[in-house]
Amino acid sequence: MKILAEPIEAAVWFKSKEKPQPVKFRYSDGEGVVRRVNVDKIISVDEVKTAGIRAFVYRCQSEIDGVMKVYELKYLISDCRWELYKM
Amino acid sequence: MRIIFHIDANSAYLSWTAAAMLEKGYPVDIREIPAVISGDPLNRHGIILAKSIPAKKYGIATGQSLFEARQKYPGLAVFPPDYDLYMLCSNAMYQILKEYSPLVERYSIDECFLDYTASRNRFGDPVEAAYEIKERIKKELGFTVNIGVSTNKLLAKMGSELKKPDRVHTLWPQEMEKKMWPLPVGELYMVGRATAEKLRRINICTIGDLAKADPNHIKALLKSPGLLVWEFANGIDNSEVTLNSEIIQKGVGNSTTISHDVTDRTEALMILLALTERVAMRLRRLGYMASLVSVSIKTAGFIHYSHQMKLRNSIDTTTEIYEHVCMLFDQCWKGEPIRKLGVHVSDFQASGTRQYSLFDRRDDEKLRSLDRTVDKIREKYGTRSIIRGSFTNGDINPVQGGTNDSDFIMMGGYRQ
Numbered sequence: 001m002k003i004l005a006e007p008i009e010a011a012v013w014f015k016s017k018e019k020p021q022p023v024k025f026r027y028s029d030g031e032g033v034v035r036r037v038n039v040d041k042i043i044s045v046d047e048v049k050t051a052g053i054r055a056f057v058y059r060c061q062s063e064i065d066g067v068m069k070v071y072e073l074k075y076l077i078s079d080c081r082w083e084l085y086k087m
Numbered sequence: 088m089r090i091i092f093h094i095d096a097n098s099a100y101l102s103w104t105a106a107a108m109l110e111k112g113y114p115v116d117i118r119e120i121p122a123v124i125s126g127d128p129l130n131r132h133g134i135i136l137a138k139s140i141p142a143k144k145y146g147i148a149t150g151q152s153l154f155e156a157r158q159k160y161p162g163l164a165v166f167p168p169d170y171d172l173y174m175l176c177s178n179a180m181y182q183i184l185k186e187y188s189p190l191v192e193r194y195s196i197d198e199c200f201l202d203y204t205a206s207r208n209r210f211g212d213p214v215e216a217a218y219e220i221k222e223r224i225k226k227e228l229g230f231t232v233n234i235g236v237s238t239n240k241l242l243a244k245m246g247s248e249l250k251k252p253d254r255v256h257t258l259w260p261q262e263m264e265k266k267m268w269p270l271p272v273g274e275l276y277m278v279g280r281a282t283a284e285k286l287r288r289i290n291i292c293t294i295g296d297l298a299k300a301d302p303n304h305i306k307a308l309l310k311s312p313g314l315l316v317w318e319f320a321n322g323i324d325n326s327e328v329t330l331n332s333e334i335i336q337k338g339v340g341n342s343t344t345i346s347h348d349v350t351d352r353t354e355a356l357m358i359l360l361a362l363t364e365r366v367a368m369r370l371r372r373l374g375y376m377a378s379l380v381s382v383s384i385k386t387a388g389f390i391h392y393s394h395q396m397k398l399r400n401s402i403d404t405t406t407e408i409y410e411h412v413c414m415l416f417d418q419c420w421k422g423e424p425i426r427k428l429g430v431h432v433s434d435f436q437a438s439g440t441r442q443y444s445l446f447d448r449r450d451d452e453k454l455r456s457l458d459r460t461v462d463k464i465r466e467k468y469g470t471r472s473i474i475r476g477s478f479t480n481g482d483i484n485p486v487q488g489g490t491n492d493s494d495f496i497m498m499g500g501y502r503q
């Protein structure tokens with residue numbers, strides 16, 4: 001997996017007591033094609049503080065273009081923003 | 088016996104920028120190439136604020152101009168500072184340190200002192216704890232630190248500066264002779280370029296030479312700081328690790344280097360007003376009133392002079408401070424082009440109780456309540472949410488001084 005840190009549009013389910021859960025998102029891949037991805041499975045969630053910037057990193061798995069892919073989404077807490085962090 | 092840690096982020100601005108850039112997918116770790124953090128040369132802020140270790144090998148040093156640095160290594164990678172990011176990094180580091188002791192002093196943005204004496208019962212061996220802190224900062228925050236471990240602040244600080252980066256050094260008093268005394272005297276804390284030169288003239292070249300010298304002799308040479316540096320050379324320092332909230336501030340000041348040379352009195356006064364806005368706001372937030380106001384000027388020819396006045400009463404309103412600033416400026420400015428302006432206030436008295444005088448301004452209470460209101464608005468909606476009318480449609484930033492709008496603690500360490 002490579003770090004992309006690409007800002008994305010995401011639909012998120014904010015739970016009552018747990019961390020927010022990404023449901024689906026949209027990103028443009030290297031060729032400029034916009035892809036829509038449903039988050040099939042969240043494998044793990046970690047809180048990170050690299051360079052003092054608080055964020056949650058979600059390790060997820062989805063079927064993209066018929067291929068099972070593992071990737072990471074990042075929620076930047078102070079910005080209230082989602083990124084496709086690694087893929 | 089006390090146990091003190093000194094924690095120092097390695098090339099702080101640069102590694103913080105590096106960590107944030109890596110996180111954003113930047114392909115290179117700028118700590119591993121000749122790189123610097125520098126202000127914008129177009130605004131005449133082009134001095135090196137931090138350098139990577141590979142850049143240091145080309146003789147590039149903090150404080151040099153960007154121009155000089157590029158002559159030493161033309162392919163130098165240059166990045167702008169991001170003070171909001173640095174504040175985040177510094178706060179995150181402080182939060183980790185606070186887990187190990189309630190007594191943490193933020194000495195500057197990238198340095199802290201930690202009193203480990205009482206933490207020993209909980210966290211065990213100090214050196215092991217220091218390694219743990221160092222590794223945690225590296226893993227969790229993505230940058231490296233040096234930690235000096237000793238029995239007082241001075242030795243801990245000297246220890247953390249031994250070999251960089253990413254190391255823990257002990258500098259116990261018994262190790263002083265081996266680890267600290269062979270170093271050049273200029274490396275000692277509080278010994279600057281001028282002092283080092285004076286000492287070299289009497290054949291004191293290393294810290295050891297100074298330690299073994301007669302303290303009276305050093306005092307005669309350097310006056311009262313002489314005794315202090317002699318004590319430091321001998322590893323003597325009894326100062327406590329003080330929480331920043333308990334440190335008593337004795338003065339407030341801000342200055343700014345202007346992007347062009349100012350020759351016009353009106354423009355200079357506007358810049359002084361913008362500086363006064365910041366200074367007065369900080370003064371009121373501290374809950375003090377000042378009775379000494381000073382203005383400093385650096386000319387285009389790099390000549391620096393200042394002028395100050397002691398007031399009969401104490402003041403804290405922006406308007407009153409500004410009136411004195413204008414008076415001082417007119418008294419001392421000789422008309423030469425100005426590069427840098429500064430405003431400073433000191434001789435504090437707690438605000439609250441106050442001696443009224445026959446010569447008080449009539450609108451004193453009005454000014455006070457105006458300032459209180461403006462401060463509140465600015466706190467809630469940002470510094471530039473409300474500005475003086477005289478700044479509208481002008482090019483002058485209405486509140487100047489300081490690197491960002493929060494209380495930014497500068498690099499380099501200062502005696503608080």
